[in-house]
Amino acid sequence: MNEKLNNIEIEIPKQPEFYKIPARFGSVPIDEAPLGWEIETKPRETKVTKFEHSYPRILLPFQEVKRIEFGHNKEFLENNKKDQSLKELFPKGANRLFFGDNLYVMRQLPSKSIDLIYIDPPFFSGRNYNVIFGDKNEVRSFSDIWEGGIPGYLIWLNARLYEMKRLLKDTGNLILHLDWHAVHYAKVELDKIFGIDNFKNEIIWFADTGGRAKHFFPRKHYTLLWYSKGKNWYFDEKSIGLPRNECATCRTTLDKWNNLKKNIDSDGRVYRTIKSNGKIYKYYDDDPVLPTDVWSDLWLDINNLQQKDPERIGYPTQKPESLLQRIITALCPKDGVVADFFCGGGTTLVAAQELNRRWLGSDQSRIAVSVTSDRLVRCVEEKIGSLFPVPDFTVEHWGIYEIPNLENLSDAEFREFVVKAFGGKPENIFPNIHGLRAGVPLYVGEPSRRTKIIKDDVVKFSQAIFKDKKTNFGTMLAWNFSPDAKRAAEILAARENKRIDFVRLSLIRLESNDFREHIITKHKDYGSLLSFVQPPDVKIKIERIEKLKYKFDISDTVSLNKDGVIANLQWDFNFTEKFSSTEGYAFLRDKSTGKPILTVEYEFPKEGPYTIACSIQDDQGGEKTSVLELEVK
Numbered sequence: 001m002n003e004k005l006n007n008i009e010i011e012i013p014k015q016p017e018f019y020k021i022p023a024r025f026g027s028v029p030i031d032e033a034p035l036g037w038e039i040e041t042k043p044r045e046t047k048v049t050k051f052e053h054s055y056p057r058i059l060l061p062f063q064e065v066k067r068i069e070f071g072h073n074k075e076f077l078e079n080n081k082k083d084q085s086l087k088e089l090f091p092k093g094a095n096r097l098f099f100g101d102n103l104y105v106m107r108q109l110p111s112k113s114i115d116l117i118y119i120d121p122p123f124f125s126g127r128n129y130n131v132i133f134g135d136k137n138e139v140r141s142f143s144d145i146w147e148g149g150i151p152g153y154l155i156w157l158n159a160r161l162y163e164m165k166r167l168l169k170d171t172g173n174l175i176l177h178l179d180w181h182a183v184h185y186a187k188v189e190l191d192k193i194f195g196i197d198n199f200k201n202e203i204i205w206f207a208d209t210g211g212r213a214k215h216f217f218p219r220k221h222y223t224l225l226w227y228s229k230g231k232n233w234y235f236d237e238k239s240i241g242l243p244r245n246e247c248a249t250c251r252t253t254l255d256k257w258n259n260l261k262k263n264i265d266s267d268g269r270v271y272r273t274i275k276s277n278g279k280i281y282k283y284y285d286d287d288p289v290l291p292t293d294v295w296s297d298l299w300l301d302i303n304n305l306q307q308k309d310p311e312r313i314g315y316p317t318q319k320p321e322s323l324l325q326r327i328i329t330a331l332c333p334k335d336g337v338v339a340d341f342f343c344g345g346g347t348t349l350v351a352a353q354e355l356n357r358r359w360l361g362s363d364q365s366r367i368a369v370s371v372t373s374d375r376l377v378r379c380v381e382e383k384i385g386s387l388f389p390v391p392d393f394t395v396e397h398w399g400i401y402e403i404p405n406l407e408n409l410s411d412a413e414f415r416e417f418v419v420k421a422f423g424g425k426p427e428n429i430f431p432n433i434h435g436l437r438a439g440v441p442l443y444v445g446e447p448s449r450r451t452k453i454i455k456d457d458v459v460k461f462s463q464a465i466f467k468d469k470k471t472n473f474g475t476m477l478a479w480n481f482s483p484d485a486k487r488a489a490e491i492l493a494a495r496e497n498k499r500i501d502f503v504r505l506s507l508i509r510l511e512s513n514d515f516r517e518h519i520i521t522k523h524k525d526y527g528s529l530l531s532f533v534q535p536p537d538v539k540i541k542i543e544r545i546e547k548l549k550y551k552f553d554i555s556d557t558v559s560l561n562k563d564g565v566i567a568n569l570q571w572d573f574n575f576t577e578k579f580s581s582t583e584g585y586a587f588l589r590d591k592s593t594g595k596p597i598l599t600v601e602y603e604f605p606k607e608g609p610y611t612i613a614c615s616i617q618d619d620q621g622g623e624k625t626s627v628l629e630l631e632v633k
């Protein structure tokens, strides 16, 4: 990672500078710093720790568990060569979907690289409503949010908003989508983090959600707060405007408007002129302008998703694609990058994909990530098709690692993973030095658990650190060390005063005592953030009900993770290369219990051989996609 890009510090604006209220108002009734912003004052030293005291910096690697290929990746790798910031953000050319806590995900992404961040975080509205997917991770994060009431929620949110500001390009924009529960408190905090001069709009989206209050006026709107990162923000009003001569309310073109004088220029374009204070103003009929009759900063024309809406996946907080399309079109340039770090079912990412923007998304829930990944594939297959080349995308885990995947990594990927997990910085300049931690060179063995470090490796490493790093200390990390390797290290210490330390890698189950001793007592902050998960043990029963109609039952499937239960499943009854769920089979929930439906029926369109896939997630982060063949009669 490019140090220069990643280490850009951002400061919160100083209140007296930006909060220009009339003098007669006196002081503003808010503190200077956002809640959770910490300043440590020690004798003779004042240190701003920002949000790192409440949320310590924990560096763990990303694990790529899935790559969805659309066949154009070379083109996107080429683009990376022209743009350093794209290369930093999408090193493999692919868009990225992360499973993990967004604070820690964001902290590993490069500064000034994103054009638009839209977020629709939990609203602090109520326990059941806020926990959508019921994953253990989502529930755990949710209890963090609730700790300490509204101030606790704001500290949790501020730490993330601060990272978002760092990630935005200087021309970038942020949209925070909330409702009446927390939006007014969040506005005050955003003024402190982004600066009140950077506040652009309070957009009211009227979204009729059904239900009528009896004792007060019905609460039917959401508030979207728009902040720019700086003074020169991106906004393309023409991209969403309507021709000046269009009457949006009546949906017709007007020949006469505002009684201005009509003219036609040499290109045949109609324009109107008006003289005011000696100056002539000229307006073209077909010039797009922002309407004020159907919508302005009051959005009445975007319907919320209804129960039977074909766009609807089935979970409560899904937002309509048209809402995101308007935001992305106006606030993110055509070749720009959109991010949604609370992506839920992936509406923002799907809208970004449709509008041919690059995207990044994250969610703490395994189910959300799975549903989003599936929805993105469907969007490319059904809607985008061959409209334009689409980059691949990867699904990457942060802090919750799939054990079977670790051994399948290439040498280079494994080295990078281990060096980062050890708190070091990967390096690949010298062949026998794989990273550095606090100035100490690191060497990593091979991915297979059957391999060992031998004497020759130790000798090569000790020569490399001396020659290339001018040091006599080094650390080797591997699954196993042979006795002759240990002897070689002892001889080097005695004869040449070189110290080579060995660190043995081991996969320890999260629930074991060893794990607690090794990790939690040493790094207590990692306790709730690091886990290793197994995919579920999938068992599918199939029963023919009648001609072309079958029953599929996965109730014998079990989670292999401690206390794990099956939390969601998706079916693809016509599986080809990529999982792409059959419509209506993505987020199956029993309406009364909210539990996943484990038995489904499906009627095939015609007889013949079919490949069927079922993707199953447990509530601990484990997932497996099982594929089977069926001769449909």
Ligand SMILES: C[S@@+](CC[C@H](N)C(=O)[O-])C[C@H]1O[C@@H](n2cnc3c(N)ncnc32)[C@H](O)[C@@H]1O
Pocket (backbone or CB within 6 Å): 100, 101, 102, 103, 120, 121, 122, 132, 133, 138, 141, 142, 317, 318, 319, 320, 341, 342, 343, 344, 345, 346, 347, 348, 362, 363, 364, 365, 368
């Ligand atoms: C209101 S939903 C977003 C819905 C989304 N806008 C859509 O249209 O599908 C909020 C999401 O934030 C996720 N979330 C909550 N805390 C998180 C965290 N710390 N990191 C990442 N995701 C988080 C939840 O799992 C949930 O999916």
